[in-house]
Every structure is written in C-alpha cells, then in structure tokens.
Amino acid sequence: MVTIADVAKQAGVSKGTVSSVFSKKRPISAEVTERVLNVAKELNYVPNHAARSLATKKNMIIGLKMPTLDTELSSFDLKVINGVVKKCTEIGYRVLLDRVYDGEDTALFSRDPVDGVILLNPKEQDPRIVQYKQLNLPYVLIGRPNNEDVETKYVDNNNIEIVKEVGEFLIESGHKDILFLNASYGMTVAEDRKEGFRRAFENFGLHFLEENVIYNDQEKYKNGSDYGFYTLIETVKEKKYTAIIADTDRVALGVLRAARELGMDIPNDLSLVALSNNETLALETTPQLTSIELFPEKLGEEAAEILINVLNDQLAPRHKMIPAKLVVRDSCRKTHLIR
Amino acid sequence: MVTIADVAKQAGVSKGTVSSVFSKKRPISAEVTERVLNVAKELNYVPNHAARSLATKKNMIIGLKMPTLDTELSSFDLKVINGVVKKCTEIGYRVLLDRVYDGEDTALFSRDPVDGVILLNPKEQDPRIVQYKQLNLPYVLIGRPNNEDVETKYVDNNNIEIVKEVGEFLIESGHKDILFLNASYGMTVAEDRKEGFRRAFENFGLHFLEENVIYNDQEKYKNGSDYGFYTLIETVKEKKYTAIIADTDRVALGVLRAARELGMDIPNDLSLVALSNNETLALETTPQLTSIELFPEKLGEEAAEILINVLNDQLAPRHKMIPAKLVVRDSCRKTHLIR
DNA sequence: TTTTATTATTAAACCGGTTTAATAATAGTT
DNA sequence: AACTATTATTAAACCGGTTTAATAATAAAA
Structure with missing residues (x-):
C-alpha cells in the first residue's frame, strides 16, 4: 500500500509538504504542488483513513x-x-x-x-x-x-398541529365518534398527537373522551397491521365509530382488513386516515388511503x-x-x- | 479523553500490558488483569478506534x-x-x-x-x-x-430455476400467451430469468417468442409502477396476453392499475405473478398477489x-x-x- | 544450590498521517 | 548591498493503540 512517505520520497519533498498540498493549509508553490499531485496519481496514492482520523481527531x-x-x-x-x-x-x-x-x-x-x-x-x-x-x-x-x-x-414534524388538522378535517366531515389508534405509550409523538386530537375537539366545543385514544402495545401485537386489525375487531363490540385515525399506514391496512371481515365499507361506513404516507401503499389500496405526508427524507x-x-x-x-x-x-x- | 496511557499509569503497568489484558494475546497474571480492568472501568476508558485500526491495519x-x-x-x-x-x-x-x-x-x-x-x-x-x-x-x-x-x-437467488417454475406453473394453468416484464437489459438477473422463461416453454414443447420478453427501460419509466402500467396499456393493442410475470411487486401494482383501467379482471381475465415479495403489498392488494419470495435478508x-x-x-x-x-x-x- | 524452562512484563518501535517550530529561500525596501 | 518581511519547506513530535525483542521473575528439574 502506498503511503505518504512513498509519495514524498518520489516527489523529492517532505511528508509534511505532501500533506500540505492536499490540505491546502500552508503555502506550497505551484511547481511542487503539481509534482506531488502527479506522483500521487501515478502511485495511486489514497490516504489512510485511520491515520488521518488519529492525527486530526476527526473521523468524518x-x-x-x-x-x-x-x-x-x-x-x-x-x-x-x-x-x-x-x-x-x-x-x-x-x-x-x-x-x-x-x-x-x-x-x-x-x-x-x-x-x-x-x-x-x-x-x-x-x-x-x-x-x-x-x-x-x-x-x-x-x-x-x-x-x-x-x-x-x-x-x-408538527405533530400537534397536523393531528389537530386531521381531527378537525374529520369533525368537519361530520364525524364525532373518532377512534385514534395512537403510537406506543411513552413516545413523545404519541403525547403530541393526543394533544392535537384533544385540541381539535376543544376547538369545536366537543367533548373529548380519553377512551377514544388507544396506544399500540408492541408486546401484544407483532406488527402494526395486527394492532389495527384486532383493535377494530375488539372496539366495534363496544362502540360504533365512524372514523379512525391510524398510527401508520400498516396499522391502516390492518384496519382495512378488519373492516372487510366485519362487512364495513371504507369510506361509506368508516372513514380512515393514516398518520404516515407510504405512497405505494396509499395509492394502491382500494380505496386510496387518505394520509399524512411526514417528509421523512x-x-x-x-x-x-x-x-x-x-x-x-x-x-x-x-x-x-x-x-x-x-x-x-x-x-x-x-x-x-x-x- | 482517557487513553491507554492513563489506564497504564494508574494501574502501575505499561501500555503494552494494558493492551495485552484486552487482547488476551499474551499471558497476563490474574492480579494484574483484574487491576487493569478495574482502573479501565473506573476511568470509563474506551479504546480509540482510529488508533487501533492504524496499529492493527483492520477497521472492523x-x-x-x-x-x-x-x-x-x-x-x-x-x-x-x-x-x-x-x-x-x-x-x-x-x-x-x-x-x-x-x-x-x-x-x-x-x-x-x-x-x-x-x-x-x-x-x-x-x-x-x-x-x-x-x-x-x-x-x-x-x-x-x-x-x-x-x-x-x-x-x-436461483433465478433461472424459479422463473422456470413460474413459467411452468402458468403454462400448467393453461396460459400460453405470457408477457414477461423483465428487469433492465444488461443485468445478469434479467438474463437468467429470460433463460428460465425460455426453458419453461421448451419443457412443454411450446414455441418461445422473444417479443414476449420486455426489458425495463429506466430512462423511459421513472418507476416500476409506470413500467408495468404503460407496458400493459401498449402491448394490449397488439396481442392478448392471459398472464403476466412482473419484475417487482411495484411493476405488478402498475399492471393492476392498468388492468383496472382497461376493465380487465385479475385473475379472471389476466393472471399475474410478481418476481419479488413485499409481503405488505402482496397481502393487501385485491386480489392478493402471487409472488416470489427472494429472501433478501x-x-x-x-x-x-x-x-x-x-x-x-x-x-x-x-x-x-x-x-x-x-x-x-x-x-x-x-x-x-x-x- | 544451580541450571534450565516457562511465564509475565517492559521499553520502544511502529502504524501513516497532521501539525508545529524552526529554518531556508525569495522578494521587497532602504 | 544590506536589512527586513514574506513565502516555502523541513525535521521531528504527536495522535493512541499494537507488537516485538529484550528482560525480569517465577517455577521446575537436576
């Protein structure tokens, strides 16, 4: 492997000069610069990452x-x-x-x-x-x-605001019994979303019910789809919701699955919003999923x-x-x- | 930042001894070993990656x-x-x-x-x-x-064999006009798959037509879905296929979309296989997609x-x-x- | 007890690059 | 020409860990 010492020797300069050619931190004459770069290229010199990191105390x-x-x-x-x-x-x-x-x-x-x-x-x-x-x-x-x-x-993301917007969008569409399949308890995003959900109800002078907010129990459900599926199957026995906000599009897919089994039509019997936007999923489901674009990239x-x-x-x-x-x-x- | 020299000094041994305690490449007495490990823990010593990489010539x-x-x-x-x-x-x-x-x-x-x-x-x-x-x-x-x-x-993957199997599965299901939406030209996987496709036909003494194999032109289609969509829209004008093999499940989704637009029913009018298995997609589409599990993990x-x-x-x-x-x-x- | 073999530990070289203090070379001013 | 300022380059220290050759300590055998 070619080292800086090899380049220095062949170019007839010191290791320090070769280093300075590359770093441009010290004045090096154009003639020496050119000679060093040519030798480096000819020898196929590639700086050693570990050595550079050790000396500079930076890994990049x-x-x-x-x-x-x-x-x-x-x-x-x-x-x-x-x-x-x-x-x-x-x-x-x-x-x-x-x-x-x-x-x-x-x-x-x-x-x-x-x-x-x-x-x-x-x-x-x-x-x-x-x-x-x-x-x-x-x-x-x-x-x-x-x-x-x-x-x-x-x-x-502006989780409070966006869930408030979703809540208001659904309320304005006439929905009052809205089930919110939130993220796991203890996550700050779950807190913020619940707050946004509560504010939507407050803004319309509607009564906010804690029991309408469910938290994903990751020990109970092996994936989001099951969380959505089983939660809808269970809750439909106790209360008739007309809209669901789902934590992720996978949770939403689980809800879609449960709705099909229960003979519920989306969106005629149940409206559905996913709080994420896997575009491929959203556009290819029947019906196309209303969702939240989070701009993860x-x-x-x-x-x-x-x-x-x-x-x-x-x-x-x-x-x-x-x-x-x-x-x-x-x-x-x-x-x-x-x- | 704590270095090996700090540990050595406090433990009253050499740097080399500290190094040997960790590497276990040289005999170090139990008493010294214990003393060194205690000091290292007390000082919260963490080896410097760059230094170790430089010395060992391995980055891990x-x-x-x-x-x-x-x-x-x-x-x-x-x-x-x-x-x-x-x-x-x-x-x-x-x-x-x-x-x-x-x-x-x-x-x-x-x-x-x-x-x-x-x-x-x-x-x-x-x-x-x-x-x-x-x-x-x-x-x-x-x-x-x-x-x-x-x-x-x-x-x-065993691309030749698996596409041969898919081809035979479709042929055995009565399909003879099968459109193969292959990967991009020039990819070895595209070669292998075409060979598998050809062998399926050969095995049943059927005539294999080159024109039934289409290659994804990535400059023409911005994503797999469009490749599937537009290719079906175009080819249906020239020939009536009863089955399609799609490069990926995204391509398959594009085919599904085109079929819906053309008023073709899957699988009654057109059978469809995807040569990949995004489980979420496959299970949630209507109908559920027949696909190939590639075991990418x-x-x-x-x-x-x-x-x-x-x-x-x-x-x-x-x-x-x-x-x-x-x-x-x-x-x-x-x-x-x-x- | 002496000699030999084995185990334990050390000082210093080494890894390959960067930086610093010192020096040399060049340019500008008097 | 001599002096001063600026630019260009160098030798060597340094980064923090590993390894090697050498040495010291201990154990076993004669």
Whole structure:
C-alpha cells in the first residue's frame, strides 16, 4: 500500500509538504504542488483513513442509530436513511449504520468511529443519550425529546398541529365518534398527537373522551397491521365509530382488513386516515388511503445538517420543525349521522 | 479523553500490558488483569478506534454499497441492509452505508475505512469492481457477476430455476400467451430469468417468442409502477396476453392499475405473478398477489458471512445460492382458453 | 544450590498521517 | 548591498493503540 512517505520520497519533498498540498493549509508553490499531485496519481496514492482520523481527531463519519434489531424497519425509516446519507455524502461525511443490539457488551470494543450521532426513534429516558452526554459526543434526535431535556437538538414534524388538522378535517366531515389508534405509550409523538386530537375537539366545543385514544402495545401485537386489525375487531363490540385515525399506514391496512371481515365499507361506513404516507401503499389500496405526508427524507437531511453544523462549530438551531401535510384521497367521506 | 496511557499509569503497568489484558494475546497474571480492568472501568476508558485500526491495519467495518442516489430504495434493499447489519453486528463488524454519488471526485478523500465491501445491484462491467481488485479490497456481490468473471464471490437467488417454475406453473394453468416484464437489459438477473422463461416453454414443447420478453427501460419509466402500467396499456393493442410475470411487486401494482383501467379482471381475465415479495403489498392488494419470495435478508446475511470469512482467512464458498420460493395467492387462475 | 524452562512484563518501535517550530529561500525596501 | 518581511519547506513530535525483542521473575528439574 502506498503511503505518504512513498509519495514524498518520489516527489523529492517532505511528508509534511505532501500533506500540505492536499490540505491546502500552508503555502506550497505551484511547481511542487503539481509534482506531488502527479506522483500521487501515478502511485495511486489514497490516504489512510485511520491515520488521518488519529492525527486530526476527526473521523468524518456520522453514526445513524436505528431501532433495535428485533423490530422491522419501515419505509419511513428507509427514507430517513436516504435523507441522512444524501446530506452526509454531499458534505463529505460517511454514515455508519448501527442497530442497537440489546444486551450488547461493548466493554472490549473500541469507541464508535463517529464524530456524532443521529438517533432515530429515541425511547423515553433513552440511556444512550446519557452516554453521549458523558462522552461529549454530539447528537441529534429525530423526534422530540422529553420536556425536561432542554439542550438536546432535534428534528420533528408538527405533530400537534397536523393531528389537530386531521381531527378537525374529520369533525368537519361530520364525524364525532373518532377512534385514534395512537403510537406506543411513552413516545413523545404519541403525547403530541393526543394533544392535537384533544385540541381539535376543544376547538369545536366537543367533548373529548380519553377512551377514544388507544396506544399500540408492541408486546401484544407483532406488527402494526395486527394492532389495527384486532383493535377494530375488539372496539366495534363496544362502540360504533365512524372514523379512525391510524398510527401508520400498516396499522391502516390492518384496519382495512378488519373492516372487510366485519362487512364495513371504507369510506361509506368508516372513514380512515393514516398518520404516515407510504405512497405505494396509499395509492394502491382500494380505496386510496387518505394520509399524512411526514417528509421523512427531509427529516433525515435536516438532522444530518444540524449535526454537521455542530461538528463544524457552526450555528445550529435547537430544533427544526418539518410541517407534515394532509393528503386527502378516497378513504374519508362525510358522515350522514347527525347527533 | 482517557487513553491507554492513563489506564497504564494508574494501574502501575505499561501500555503494552494494558493492551495485552484486552487482547488476551499474551499471558497476563490474574492480579494484574483484574487491576487493569478495574482502573479501565473506573476511568470509563474506551479504546480509540482510529488508533487501533492504524496499529492493527483492520477497521472492523464493512462497506455496503447501495444503488446510486437518484434511484429510490425498495423494501428489498431494506431487507438486504437488515440482513447485512444483523450478521455484521453478531460478529463484531460495523456497517458503513454508502451510496454511490455519480461523478464524485474522491481524489482528496481518504480511502474508505472499510475492510471489505458488499456490492448491491452491481452493473455490467462495474468500474468499482476493477477498483477493488486494484486495491486488493475483498468484496462480495449480491447478484451474479458476468460469466467472464470467475473469481468474484457472490450471493444470488436461483433465478433461472424459479422463473422456470413460474413459467411452468402458468403454462400448467393453461396460459400460453405470457408477457414477461423483465428487469433492465444488461443485468445478469434479467438474463437468467429470460433463460428460465425460455426453458419453461421448451419443457412443454411450446414455441418461445422473444417479443414476449420486455426489458425495463429506466430512462423511459421513472418507476416500476409506470413500467408495468404503460407496458400493459401498449402491448394490449397488439396481442392478448392471459398472464403476466412482473419484475417487482411495484411493476405488478402498475399492471393492476392498468388492468383496472382497461376493465380487465385479475385473475379472471389476466393472471399475474410478481418476481419479488413485499409481503405488505402482496397481502393487501385485491386480489392478493402471487409472488416470489427472494429472501433478501438471507441474501444480506450470507453475503456478510462470506465477506467476513474472507477477511478472517477462513474458508469461503465462491458463491451461495438462496432458493427463491413461489408463493401462490389469488392473482392467478386457470385459463379456459384452449388453443 | 544451580541450571534450565516457562511465564509475565517492559521499553520502544511502529502504524501513516497532521501539525508545529524552526529554518531556508525569495522578494521587497532602504 | 544590506536589512527586513514574506513565502516555502523541513525535521521531528504527536495522535493512541499494537507488537516485538529484550528482560525480569517465577517455577521446575537436576
């Protein structure tokens, strides 16, 4: 393998000069610069990453921490990955993809070769955040942190506002009995969405019922589809809802499945909104799913940009809010039920 | 930041002894071992990755090269990523996710900090392969290389056999006019599939027509769905097919869409098979899609295992074949057309 | 007790790049 | 021509860990 010493020797200059040619941090004559670059090209010299990282104390790598290995990644996650990788690649950073291996013993492993970390789907009281603070490792969350955490930087959708908008859209369509199949309890996104849902009812002077908000129990349901399916099957025995807001489009698909089994027609008997927008799914279901576009790729890009600005001692906002958008398709209709 | 020198000083031993405690490559007394481990824990010592990589000449990182940034990643890709990350994490390797940035000028960038590379969706005459050979960088392909390349290691499905099976399944169901919406021209998977398709016809003593095999023109269609949609709209003007084999489930969805527009019923008027298995899509379409399970996660795992075995100078097979599986659902039926 | 073999530990070189303080070369001013 | 300022380049230290050759300590055999 060609090292900087080989290039220096053949070009007849010092290692330091070769280094300065590449870094452009010191004045090097045009003649020497040209000679060095020609030799480097001729020898096919490629700088050693570890050596450079060790000397500069920078890895130029971003860690992207994904959910635990036992949960399946969604198209949302995929788009976030896309956004992060895209922005990092533009700026000259690399992305180390990491899934947390629960119970892992990292005592003997080297520190992650990353300069900062983007955390997707952080848990409440996420122990990794404590660790990053301890190590002084810069990090950015995708999703809102706890209210007590006033320093963590994050990127998020306007979850309160968008669910308020969805709630109002349904209320304005005549729906009053709306079932909200929320995310898991304890996630900040679940809190925000519930708040938005409550505000929609409040805004119309309607009575908000806690029991209309269900939280996904991930130990009970192996996937979102089952959560949607079984929850509708169960709740229809107790109360007749005319509209459902589903946490994800997979949950919505489960609802569609249950509705078919129950002989309920979407949207005639039951209106349906999904709080995510897997376009392929939405456009290909019958009827086409009304959903929320969360712009996950944008979330990833903005998170990467914030983190990199922090790493380069540049101004970075505390948080960035990406407005979600209601995409009305065919799964909702006005209800005739007047009460 | 705590270094090995700090640990050595406080434990009253040399840096080399601390290193040997962790590596277990030299005999260290139990008493010294315990003392060192206690100090390391007390000081919260975490080895520096770059330093270790430089000294050992190993990064313990695998590069996963994905398709170019301008193409959208599919759920197949996601599962491959999952499989690779899972296997690597088990064995103590990390995964650097890389998307090729066309036209990138890497002259001033350090060499990828990876020990080996997994290449997903390699092109014909992929220039990266030339480069890896030049650098003596171990690599494994996911997908078959060109026939002239006799040394590249790869993982692949049994594409010839599975498409032969699909073809025979359709022929046995009475279909003779079968349209095959193949992958892009020039991809080895497209070659293999066509060969499998041809063999199915040959096996039944039927005449195989080249014009029944269409190749995806990615410059013409912005996504698989459009490829499926417009191709069916166009070809139905010239010939009446009773069955279609679609490259991916997205292509199949486009076909479904076109069939709806043309007033054709699936499967009564047209049978449909997708050569991939996005389970969510397949189960939620109406009718449920008959498809091929490719086991992408397994592809990823096996590719990672082969590569890591190569890196550890262990026996590794030239290639590993993952048998795909025909999953019969509701989108196919016997045809009554007897000719 | 002495000698030999085995185990345990060390100092220093090494990995390949960057940076710093020092020096040399060149250009401009007096 | 001599002096000063600026530009260009160098040798060596440094980054933090691993490895090697050498040495010290301990155990076993004669």
